[in-house]
Amino acid sequence: MNEKPHPRQARLFGHRDFRLLLTGAAAAQTGSQVTLVALPLVAVVVLDATPFEVGLLTAAETAAFLLVGLPAGAWLDRMRKLPVLIRADVVRCLAVGSIPPAAAFGVLTMPQLYLVALVTGVATVFFDVAHQSFLPAVLPREQLVAGNGALETVRSSAQIAGPGLGGGLVQLLGAPLAIVADACGYLASALLLARIRVDEALPEPVPGRSLRAEVAEGVRFVLGHPLLRAIAAATATSNLFAAVLMAVQTVFWVRVLDLSPGAIGALLSASAVGGLAGALCAGQLSRWVGQARLIWLATVVSAPFALLWPLSGGGAGALLFGLASGVVLFGAVAYNVAQVSFRQSVCPPELLGRMNATMRFLVWGTLPIGALGGGLVAEWVGPRAALWLCAVGFLLVPVPLLLSPLRGMRDLPTATAEPRAGGGEDALDAVDALDAEDTRDAEHPAASPTTP
DSSP: OOOOOOHHHHHHHTOHHHHHHHHHHHHHHHHHHHHHHHHHHIIIIISOOOHHHHHHHHHHHHTHHHHTHHHHHHHHTTSOHHHHHHHHHHHHHHHHHTHHHHHHTTOOOHHHHHHHHHHHHHHHHHHHHHHHHHHHHHSOGGGHHHHHHHHHHHHHHHHHHHHHHHHHHHHHHOHHHHTHHHHHHHHHHHHHHTTOOOOOOOOOOOTTOOHHHHHHHHHHHHHTOHHHHHHHHHHHHHHHHHHHHHHHHHHIIIIISOOOHHHHHHHHHHHHHHHHHHHHHHHHHHHHHOHHHHHHHHHHHHGGGGGHHHHOOSGGGHHHHHHHHHHHHHHHHHHHHHHHHHHHHHSOGGGHHHHHHHHHHHHHTHHHHHHHHHHHHHHHHOHHHHHHHHHHHHTTTTHHHHTSGGGGOSSOOOGGGOOOTTOSHHHHHHHHHHHHHHGGGTTOGGGSOOOO
């Protein structure tokens, strides 16, 4: 007899607009994961790029979070989110779709790759900030953890299927033509999002408020909240050294381990199994150990496995790289489900765009810095040395969390304990009260499980 779905899951997947949002995310994420394999291979194999040029390409993909990350949130708080999501997908489709014809006519250059990376990066800034701010308009607050878990499951599934598909397409068609899959994914996402019928109200304008004042309000909200500060510091550190990894790994695989495109795709797919497991387990782990405890525990357990990256070798030795990535991804996804759900529930609706943009500016702004640094280190002393830098850096990720009030808490403040945008005193009072209550259950994690 087939087991009936959990009532919470039935309500979630019975929601038409959420299904469209989830399916669109699946299409876009699968295409992006193909490009994760294909784009660096275009640079390394087709255009014979140096490690620094690959690092610069990675930096161009993420530089937009530094360039427009903060004002993007203020702009988005003034407009409906759904049209922004659709337009961003169309822009990304056109940008990445320019690579295959340029390669076919023999005019593809590194400057074009840099431009495509920069344009898609800007569109991604607006898409990601709008996406996180749009989900609370689609789902009620009590379903945000389940909704974020489903979205993370889709992303992790794409991380499993996409790289393997990308590696196969690169071997079959060549790296430039494989990127067509990414353009098709963005187009499919735009068409699915266009079918969503959420009655999204246009935010009421505040007379006399400047863009600068609204940006500052979002920054004050994040920096005035002790838990958001710790989450931002930990995530920024993780992304800094993840960017080193992104900039170096393709050069390491191709020129040090001598892996084929198919093997690279298979390695990425295998390691992404950890991310899928993290997405599937995040809700249950949150109920078992507590949402606050999961945020720091996930990083403490997974970060040491990063030391296996520089220890990996050719042939079967490459499996060490996959194992390290799988465990680190498990921890990262479980961490993300817990902390993103908290951010969405604790923030007033009128500040969601600016809060998400501020967090993205702080935590994604380190990506171009890490990418450039990783490219330079790999150029000077080799890719393996850059991976050692990356591995040691990952050991620092849990430090801000362990030094924050999170370490003594089991669960996170609810919406009734949210701080005012002007500062952190209310947040500190809420943390003190919850800290006293949550530590009573510290020896019995199941005594007061969180509710997704």
